[in-house]
Amino acid sequence: MNAFEYAAPTTKEQAVNLLSAQWGETEILAGGTDLLSLMKDQLTTPKRVVNIKDIKELQGIKYNASTGLRLGALVTLEELLGNATVKKEYPALAQAAEGVSSPQIRNTGTVGGDLCQRPRCWYFRSGLGYFPKDDAGRDLIAGGQNEHHAILGNSGPAYFVNPSSLAPALIALEAKVRIFGSAGWRDVTAEAFFVTPKNDGDRETALKSNEIVGEIIVPPAKGIRSATYEVRQKEALDWPLAAAAVALKMSGKTVQSARVVLGHVAPVPWRAQDAEKALAGKTISEGLAAEAGNAAVSGAKPLSKNGYKVQLARVAAKRALLQAAQGGA
Numbered sequence: 001m002n003a004f005e006y007a008a009p010t011t012k013e014q015a016v017n018l019l020s021a022q023w024g025e026t027e028i029l030a031g032g033t034d035l036l037s038l039m040k041d042q043l044t045t046p047k048r049v050v051n052i053k054d055i056k057e058l059q060g061i062k063y064n065a066s067t068g069l070r071l072g073a074l075v076t077l078e079e080l081l082g083n084a085t086v087k088k089e090y091p092a093l094a095q096a097a098e099g100v101s102s103p104q105i106r107n108t109g110t111v112g113g114d115l116c117q118r119p120r121c122w123y124f125r126s127g128l129g130y131f132p133k134d135d136a137g138r139d140l141i142a143g144g145q146n147e148h149h150a151i152l153g154n155s156g157p158a159y160f161v162n163p164s165s166l167a168p169a170l171i172a173l174e175a176k177v178r179i180f181g182s183a184g185w186r187d188v189t190a191e192a193f194f195v196t197p198k199n200d201g202d203r204e205t206a207l208k209s210n211e212i213v214g215e216i217i218v219p220p221a222k223g224i225r226s227a228t229y230e231v232r233q234k235e236a237l238d239w240p241l242a243a244a245a246v247a248l249k250m251s252g253k254t255v256q257s258a259r260v261v262l263g264h265v266a267p268v269p270w271r272a273q274d275a276e277k278a279l280a281g282k283t284i285s286e287g288l289a290a291e292a293g294n295a296a297v298s299g300a301k302p303l304s305k306n307g308y309k310v311q312l313a314r315v316a317a318k319r320a321l322l323q324a325a326q327g328g329a
Helices: 012-017 035-040 077-081 084-089 091-098 103-108 111-116 122-128 167-172 273-279 286-296 308-325
Strands: 005-007 026-029 048-051 061-064 068-072 176-181 184-189 212-218 224-231 242-251 254-263
Touching: 012 176, 012 212, 026 035, 061 084, 068 084, 077 084, 077 091, 077 103, 077 111, 084 091, 091 167, 091 224, 091 242, 111 167, 111 212, 167 224, 167 242, 167 254, 224 308, 242 308, 254 273, 254 286, 254 308, 273 286, 286 308
Parallel strands: 005 048, 026 048
Antiparallel strands: 061 068, 068 212, 176 184, 176 212, 224 242, 242 254
8 A cells, every 4th residue: 555645624624625636646535445445456546545534514314304314424334224214214225224234344334435435346456447458459348257247338338337235225215415525515316426437537426536425315205115125146245246226106006106226237326217117107016016127127238247137137126116015124
């Protein structure tokens, strides 16, 4: 690990003033569960690390029935899991956090950090960037070790999958991310927060290099039934192979509107709009859930070794829908 300057501001204004206008010159430390690994492997070599953990304004969970849920960016996954209101009103969010099985990461990893973590792609983690090429300029991923790569949104140039556990649920619940920079606050929807990089110098979110995630606002969930379902290779800490988060606005047993978001199958959390259309105005049943699951992956284009993920995503969407229809239990 290279030498770096360390700063520990106590206000959000101090923090953004310590950040650089160029990516990589400074990095933000919250839980550190991803950043420290990146620094040890010299995938990022910042001149300054800005520790934001002591900024009280970015901490805490608040709920108001009329305005919804406010999550400070520094809320840990363990705090999220321990909040009775989150479990009752936003089961999709609680279930997503439950999927992070490591007690150590639950106690140190933060909500903001989960949204901002870098791709888990082994080419990227080996220092080959987003778009690895061989000496002849040929893409290494399309015909290489792509078992865990994207099946949607992979027409080019990115094949990695978004690693966030919470993002599908937050997008399904129509959350917004509040970002703080030198010009003050700006809000983006959780869906628009994630972007697919076009160049190796880009990042995977709408954040600028001199901004921080401050808080996440989730609208009231009255009349919404939600659930998250993940398919994993093992119960020990690992990222899912596929996931789905669902939020259903119901009128009795009829779906008025639906939001279905797939995780770990595309460079960004993937809105399955064909599945959403298949659900509107209908009553959830085993058959309808299966139909919506098929629609969720209708545009899938698997690579040479990850075709199995199509079925996993289909099943995740179906089971999340059935779970949500039962109240997220």
